[in-house]
Amino acid sequence: MCKVYFSMFFFNFLVLFIFSMYMYMLDFSLVFEYVILNLNSSSIFMTILLDWMSLVFMSFVMFISCMVIFYSEEYMMGDLNLNRFILLVVMFVVSMMLMIISPNLISILLGWDGLGLVSYCLVIYYQNVKSYNAGMLTALSNRVGDVALLMSIAWMMNYGSWNFYFYIDMMKSDFEMSLISLLVILAALTKSAQIPFSSWLPAAMAAPTPVSSLVHSSTLVTAGVYLLIRFNFALSPWMCYLLLFVSSMTMFMSGLGANFEFDLKKIIALSTLSQLGLMMSILCLGQYELAFFHLLTHALFKALLFMCSGSIIHNFNSIQDIRFFGGLINLMPLTLTFFMICNFSLCGLPFFSGFYSKDLIVEFMSMSYLNIYIYIIYYLSVGLTVSYSFRLAYYLIFGDFNYLSMNSLSENKSYMMKGMEGLILMVIFMGSILSWLFFSKPIYICLPLIFKLMTLIMIFAGIIIGSIFFEISFSYTVPSSGLMKIKDFISFMWNMPYISTSFITKLPLSGGMLYCKIMDQGWFEYYGNFGIGKLIKYIISIFQGFSLNHLKVNFMMILIWLFFLIIYL
Incomplete structure (x- = not known):
C-alpha cells in the first residue's frame, strides 16, 4: 500500500508543479462551481479554485507526503495496523487538499474540520495516557477556531454567497467583513498555534514521527497561515498591528523556550512555532507573497528535519532526550549531514533554501516603517534560532556519546534513508529556484551596510551564545531559586x-x-x-x-x- 500511494502522490506532484508554473507565467486562474443547495437567497456551492498559489502548495504537499509515506514503511514496520496508519495519513492529506483549493468558507470548513479530526486520531495513535492528553488538548484548542469559522460562515450570509474570493477586496471596509476577518484571524491563531493557543503544538509530538513531519511542514499548522494569505486583502491596519504583536511574541517565546528544552522533537516543534510567527508577522506587513515563499521553503527543510530526528530516535529505541546523544557523526554520518543542512537552512545561512526567504523577510522588515520593538524582537528571534540550532548540533555531533556501550546504531540503505535522500536536493536548491520563479523582477532593498549585515551578525552572535552559555543555563544545579523560577517559566513556554x-x-x-x-x-x-x-x-x-x-x-x-x-x- 505504501508504494502505491508513494507513486500516486509523486506523479501528482510532478503534474501539479508543472501546471502551477504554467499558470503563474500566464497569470491564469480556473474556478469550478457545483451547486449543492439553494437556501432562500444563498446558494451553497462546491467551489474549486486552481491558481498558481493553490497548485504549487498542493504540489509541495504531495511531494512531502509521498516521501513521508515511503519513509513510514520502515519506521512503522513493527505496527500491526500499518495500512490503517497509511490511510489516516492519506485522509489527512486529502483534507489539506480540500482546504487549499477552496475559495468558499463552507468547503474550507470541510477540510478544516477534517484536519482537526484526523489529527486527533493520529496524535492518540500510540494509545497511552500522554497521547490521550495531547490529543484532547490539540482537539479542544482547534475547536475554538472551528467555532470561529462557523460564526464567520453565519455572518457571511449578509453577502448572499460564501465565495469570499470574488468580493473580499471590495467589501473590506464593511463592518460585517471586519467582524468576519476577526473571526478568521482567531481561527488562524488556533490552527497555527500562536499565543495564547501555543501549548498544543509541542504536546502533539506524542504522534508518530512521520506524522510530525507532515503536520509541521505542510499540513495542519500551515493551514492557518494559508487561510490568512487568502484573506489578506480584508485585514485592516489595526488587525495587522494586533496580529503582528501576537506573532512576534510567539516567535520570541518559542525561540527562548527551545534553548531550555531537552526533548529532540519538542525543540524542532518550537522551531516550527517560531517560523510560523515569522510567516504571520511578515503577512501583517503586507507581504503575503513573501509569507507564502517562506511557507514553501520551510515545509521542505522542516519535513526533512523531522525525518532525520525520527531516524535517530528509531535507532536509539525511542529515546528522545538529546543528552543521550553525542558523537553521532561517526555512527550515522549521512543522517547527521542531512540534519545539519536542514539546521543551516533553518538559521538562514547563505546560500541554503531558508536563506532566500528568511533573509528577504528580515531585510523587508528593516526597510519598513516600524518601531524599535519589532526591529529588536525580529533580530533577537534570528539569534535565538541560531542559538538552539547550534546547541542541538553540539549535543548531537560534538558532545560525548552517552548511550549504551552495547548498541546497534546503523545507517544502511533503507526506506528511511531513501525517503530522506529524496528531500535533500529540494532542501538545498528549491529556495533559489522558487526565488527565481516568484520574483522574476528583483525586489529592490536599500539599506545601510550595518543593517544589511545585521542578519549575519545575529547568526554569529547566536553561535557564540549557544556555544558558551548553554552549559551554565541548562544544568540541573541552578544556585538561586529565583533563577530556577525564571528557567522554569521560560522552558514551560511562559506557563502556557x-x-x-x-x-x-x-x-x-x-x-x-x-x-x-x-x-x-x-x-x-x-x-x-x-x-x-x-x-x-x-x-x-x-x-x-x-x-x-x-x-x-x-x-x-x-x-x-x-x-x-x-x-x-
Whole structure:
C-alpha cells in the first residue's frame, strides 16, 4: 500500500508543479462551481479554485507526503495496523487538499474540520495516557477556531454567497467583513498555534514521527497561515498591528523556550512555532507573497528535519532526550549531514533554501516603517534560532556519546534513508529556484551596510551564545531559586501549558466537586432517589397489606358497596 500511494502522490506532484508554473507565467486562474443547495437567497456551492498559489502548495504537499509515506514503511514496520496508519495519513492529506483549493468558507470548513479530526486520531495513535492528553488538548484548542469559522460562515450570509474570493477586496471596509476577518484571524491563531493557543503544538509530538513531519511542514499548522494569505486583502491596519504583536511574541517565546528544552522533537516543534510567527508577522506587513515563499521553503527543510530526528530516535529505541546523544557523526554520518543542512537552512545561512526567504523577510522588515520593538524582537528571534540550532548540533555531533556501550546504531540503505535522500536536493536548491520563479523582477532593498549585515551578525552572535552559555543555563544545579523560577517559566513556554489545561479546568472541576457534594450527594440525594425510594416502599407496603388480607378486604368492600346502595336507593 505504501508504494502505491508513494507513486500516486509523486506523479501528482510532478503534474501539479508543472501546471502551477504554467499558470503563474500566464497569470491564469480556473474556478469550478457545483451547486449543492439553494437556501432562500444563498446558494451553497462546491467551489474549486486552481491558481498558481493553490497548485504549487498542493504540489509541495504531495511531494512531502509521498516521501513521508515511503519513509513510514520502515519506521512503522513493527505496527500491526500499518495500512490503517497509511490511510489516516492519506485522509489527512486529502483534507489539506480540500482546504487549499477552496475559495468558499463552507468547503474550507470541510477540510478544516477534517484536519482537526484526523489529527486527533493520529496524535492518540500510540494509545497511552500522554497521547490521550495531547490529543484532547490539540482537539479542544482547534475547536475554538472551528467555532470561529462557523460564526464567520453565519455572518457571511449578509453577502448572499460564501465565495469570499470574488468580493473580499471590495467589501473590506464593511463592518460585517471586519467582524468576519476577526473571526478568521482567531481561527488562524488556533490552527497555527500562536499565543495564547501555543501549548498544543509541542504536546502533539506524542504522534508518530512521520506524522510530525507532515503536520509541521505542510499540513495542519500551515493551514492557518494559508487561510490568512487568502484573506489578506480584508485585514485592516489595526488587525495587522494586533496580529503582528501576537506573532512576534510567539516567535520570541518559542525561540527562548527551545534553548531550555531537552526533548529532540519538542525543540524542532518550537522551531516550527517560531517560523510560523515569522510567516504571520511578515503577512501583517503586507507581504503575503513573501509569507507564502517562506511557507514553501520551510515545509521542505522542516519535513526533512523531522525525518532525520525520527531516524535517530528509531535507532536509539525511542529515546528522545538529546543528552543521550553525542558523537553521532561517526555512527550515522549521512543522517547527521542531512540534519545539519536542514539546521543551516533553518538559521538562514547563505546560500541554503531558508536563506532566500528568511533573509528577504528580515531585510523587508528593516526597510519598513516600524518601531524599535519589532526591529529588536525580529533580530533577537534570528539569534535565538541560531542559538538552539547550534546547541542541538553540539549535543548531537560534538558532545560525548552517552548511550549504551552495547548498541546497534546503523545507517544502511533503507526506506528511511531513501525517503530522506529524496528531500535533500529540494532542501538545498528549491529556495533559489522558487526565488527565481516568484520574483522574476528583483525586489529592490536599500539599506545601510550595518543593517544589511545585521542578519549575519545575529547568526554569529547566536553561535557564540549557544556555544558558551548553554552549559551554565541548562544544568540541573541552578544556585538561586529565583533563577530556577525564571528557567522554569521560560522552558514551560511562559506557563502556557498550565494556562491551557489546569488553569481553565480548575474552576469547572472544583465547581463540579462542590455541586456533587452539596446537591448530588446532599439535598438532591435525600429528597431525590432516597425520598422517592422511601415513598415507593411505603406505597408498596400498603398494597402488599391489601394483597395479604384479600378476604377481609373483599368483605369490607362488599359492606361499603351495600352501604352506598342503601343510602342512595
